[in-house]
Amino acid sequence: MTLWVPGLLHPQRVAQSEVELTKKITPVLRKLLSKADYHPRLERDFTEQACYLFHQTSVLPRAALSASILVPEAFQQAPDDFWLSVDPVQMIPDRDTLVLIPPSDLAISIVESQQLLQAFNQHFAEDGVELLFGGAEQWFMQIKQSIDLQSTRLTDVAYQSINQAYPRGNAATYWRQLINETQMLFYTHPVNVKRREQGLPEINSIWPWGEGTLQHQNIKQRIHAAIFADSAYLQGLALATGAESKRQVTQAKDWLSQASAGHNLVYLDTLAERIPSLQQNEWLSVVQDFETQWMQPLLAALHAGTIDSLFLDLGANQHFYLNARALKRFWRWNKNLRTLCE
Template sequence: MTQSKGVGQAVTFWLPELLHPIQSDEGSTLIKSMSLPHLQTLLSKADVFSAKKATFHQQASYLFHQPECLPVASTMAATQITDYDSTAFWLRVEPLQMVADRDTLVLIPPQDLAITEAESKALISAFNAHFESDRVQLEYGSPQDWYLRIAQPIDIQTVPLEQAAYQSVDGLYPQGNAGTYWHQMMNEVQMLFYTHPVNEARREKGWPEINSIWIWGEGQVKADRLTPRDNACIWSEHPYLQGMAQLTNASAFEVPKNYQAWVESADKTQTQHHLIHLEPPYQTLQNSSKEEWQSFLLELEEQWFSELFKALRQKEITSLFIDLGNQKRYYLTPKHLKRFWRFKKSLTKV
């Protein structure tokens, strides 16, 4: 492959939690039995930096060179709400299931519920009718992405959904001067949704109920706290990353199926910096099997890591930054591949 001036000089390759399973004994044993030569070589020869534990959105903001984490609700609304207003204060409201467990409730996130567009819009309609007198109205982003737009900032501190998922919600409800109001609203919604035809139909079918909401992601975008990225591209289907691109004047595209397809697309952008964010074919690590994880790793080795290795060696990429969710980050330039004294190591040791 000849060098193409359209391919970015700096590539960040991000796949959150890909290597998280190797922290378990079973995952460590599985990874040792696999042949992933290009991934192993890249990580073995790279400069390694420790990464603090952070939420998805904190990591995304860091990897795209933002000085602080962009507000989740406002950033995602930028790409999901047609008449988005960057000056408003936004909250995310996610439909989900609360399951009784002895004397507490455990939160089951929306990705486990297979919520349809019709169900989602029916529940939003019921919510908006019920809270009309409060002038609190939900806006639809997707079946599991709902939003509240508030004209002025409010005093509220919330817990991100990813930290509350599959946990007891005791002690995790909204805090701040407005916290009590939103906690009461969440309780009212449970009663409202329980008797809704959507959940009556789900109970008849033996499906999990959509019987509650989780409020989080509060914030208002501050233009003076954004770092413009006019010469950068984000490759991701995730609305947070797409919204981040919009707010920072970067370009955003869907992720091509493999490296070669990405090169063809990136060649046309004429930008210098690329953040490639991949998502696994399964929803979460919690509901994936070891076979799915192994299969995905092998697919990545063939379609991405082998090609990234070749591109770096041929200087078609001048720097590569890799984050695979094992609380480490790896940085390489073509010179790093000449570190002959660094032998290929197991992924449990890089």
């Protein structure tokens, strides 16, 4: 079983509360990590880490896998097409640049999103350009042939100047023009007129990213594995690899009651999304809940032989791997969490 919670044990967080963590909050977590084998954790983005943890030899494109879940009919008709995420965003002027605000901060309703998407499709119909609705915050574009375009991930450009982040490649000039024209189109749209009147942030631009064609020959099949997650990308990864896809679970007991016989990748979507915005006292409470809801049951499952092994990616500078044999390493004393996570 692989348990993935990005950022949970970020070394900076752990260092700030070393005393509290060592004294009372994490005895089982410290025991497990102290007896585990350590593997340095490399810096990877979400898609790179997902594919690494699910034993893929290459990184599968984000837009294509997400589209397979969010716009399944369109994807099934043309799974070999070139896919792009083209998400609605806000651009805020800042001196001689624009700063991008991601859709997650804009409280976009489904109706607003659909109206803007429809306006885009009507405006660019003669160009043969069409957006597909994957959700209030997620749009897609399907292109028959691959194009030379290298984008900047939305997560990397969020809250940043876009001057150095515009698309690159032979198709970059067209896409920059498309972004600029969309800004003019959306500025006068009734959705944004109403938002300005209400003091809400505008939805005044688009951002292309996650591009790529799904190369089926590069996909390692995992028919005896399972992914537990609500992430469209991870659900798409399960679909592409032939693995079982199940909704996210919030406690180990829920996973244990549904676990597949093979490798299980468990991603805690809701918790991972919350962690960056938590105050330190809130984070301590989350870690304590993680101790009781996950670490204690998983330790018991290892002892009982219910699970063979446990691989932990919790946002520390190390990955941790252990099995029942590792639990017998009596010579390994429990270390403090700061030392383990550095």
